[in-house]
Amino acid sequence: MAKVLMKGNEVIAEAAIHSGCKYFFGYPITPQSELVAYMARRLPEVDGLFLQAESEVAAINMVYGAASAGVRVMTSSSSPGFSLKQEGISFLAGAELPAVLVNIARGGPGLGNIQPSQSDYFQATKGGGHGDYYTPVLAPSTLQEIVELTEVAFNLADQYRTPVILMGDGMLGQMMEPVEFSTEQLQAIPQKDWATTGTRGDGPPRVITSLQLNDVNLENHNHKLQKKYELIKQKEARFDTYRAEDAEYFVVAYGTVSRIAKNAIDAARKKGYKVGMIRPITLWPFPEQPFFEYRDVAKAFLTVEMNTGQMVEDVRLAVNGKSPVSFFGRTGGVIPNQSEILEAITNLAGGEQS
Known part of the structure; x- marks a missing residue:
């Protein structure tokens, strides 16, 4: 496939579609709004669903619902909007739901400005919401690397049943470079026997929740999550x-x-x-x-x-x-x-x- 000149935000969107993502819920915010606009145009062309939510809070909860159904789903935002998603990200981590979350970071704190920044590092790497959790965070440096790491993000999300953050900055989102997308057929998306798609009487009901009212059960769940994070640390550092x-x-x-x-x-x-x-x-x-x-x-x-x-x-x-x-x-x-x-x-x- 010949190389094509594209903007960073659009590369993320197209790479997600090439990775099997057909569901996107988001809200426009500079400097990542082109990603939202690109998904609005492209997803209907691949029999997908784009929905602009009324807020970032609504968008991340829509991601929770779609991920519960076992589909590959993505949302994107920039720093202030990504902060609004933190409760939902904690819910995703607690419920062990795979999703890809894009943050094209801008200057802060507060509303700050629309210039590039890397000041969301702590939020992304230390568990930006409440509770003991982590999310894998991938940081591409070129638009071609975006193509590669977007697929990695979806694969990691499915493999470990976890939200994965793809983090760039306003410069990466706005720059233009020639990129090449693979013409190889997408690897089969793994079957998800936990997804809430109905059992049709074959097995017990499937329930997805991050609510654990029993303290011992919640402690055991936290220990399970920590074992998963240790495995990710051993195998996935790049x-x-x-x-x-x-x-x-x-x-x-x-x-x-x-x-x-x-x-x-x-x-x-x-x-x-x-x-x-x-x-x-x-x-x-x-x-x-x-x-x-x-x-x-x-x-x-x-x-x-x-x-x-x-x-x-x-x-x-x-x-x-x-x-x-x-x-x-x-x-x-x-x-x-x-x-x-x-x-x-x-x-x-x-x-x-x-």
């Missing part, structure tokens, strides 16, 4: 590295910031600094393995984010005091540029070398 083989200093960045950081690393290499990058692809589970591998040889790590310092906490936990961890960030929708990151690298490496 990352990428760049020029890491001989690196003495490591930049840690994800999403669109990692693309800017690559150029800064190349510029630092030209100045004689041995710099590489670790790029988390799953923000949860956080990929600790490369930090275990490099923390004993690294002179320092530099975490670069579009926030005031959130992923840096996970980096410090993974490094576990073996090497210094510094932070550079811009916030409020300001995008860090190559020269700023290069300066942060040279200040760090220069200080270490002196």
Whole structure:
């Protein structure tokens, strides 16, 4: 299939359809509204259902209903709207319902602005709603990677019966790049013998709920969830590295910031600094393995984010005091540029070398 030039939000939507998603419930909010508009046009063409809900709260509860029926379903929003979905996301996690949830993050807190941001990291990775739960979080850095990770998101959701977050930022949602969609036939969506589609007298009634009034039963359910999360942590952590083989200093960045950081690393290499990058692809589970591998040889790590310092906490936990961890960030929708990151690298490496 030939490559086609598309906008990021539209790539997510088309990739979801290619992954077997025929149900979408959402509400427009900048900078992800094109995703909603694209689904409104495309889903009827594939015998799917698009419904613009009256609010983000309504949309996430519609997702709960569709997921209970065993279909592949998605919703999307941006930061303030995603916050409104948190109760419903907790319900999905508690009821063990698979769904894909897209957050194209913007500047905050509050209404903030419509510029790109990564300040929703804590919300996405620490369980943004109430209760003890986690959701896998995938963070693509290119539009082609969106194509690949959207399918991964739906597969993970079904495999582990869990909501999965696909997280980008306003820059990723609005940029345009050529992408290619696979022409291979979609793998069969797994049968869901728990779905509330009726038993027709074959077996006991199927009930889906996150309500557990008995405290011991709820504790047992929490233990079951935690075992699942441990399995996800063991098997599903994803990352990428760049020029890491001989690196003495490591930049840690994800999403669109990692693309800017690559150029800064190349510029630092030209100045004689041995710099590489670790790029988390799953923000949860956080990929600790490369930090275990490099923390004993690294002179320092530099975490670069579009926030005031959130992923840096996970980096410090993974490094576990073996090497210094510094932070550079811009916030409020300001995008860090190559020269700023290069300066942060040279200040760090220069200080270490002196």
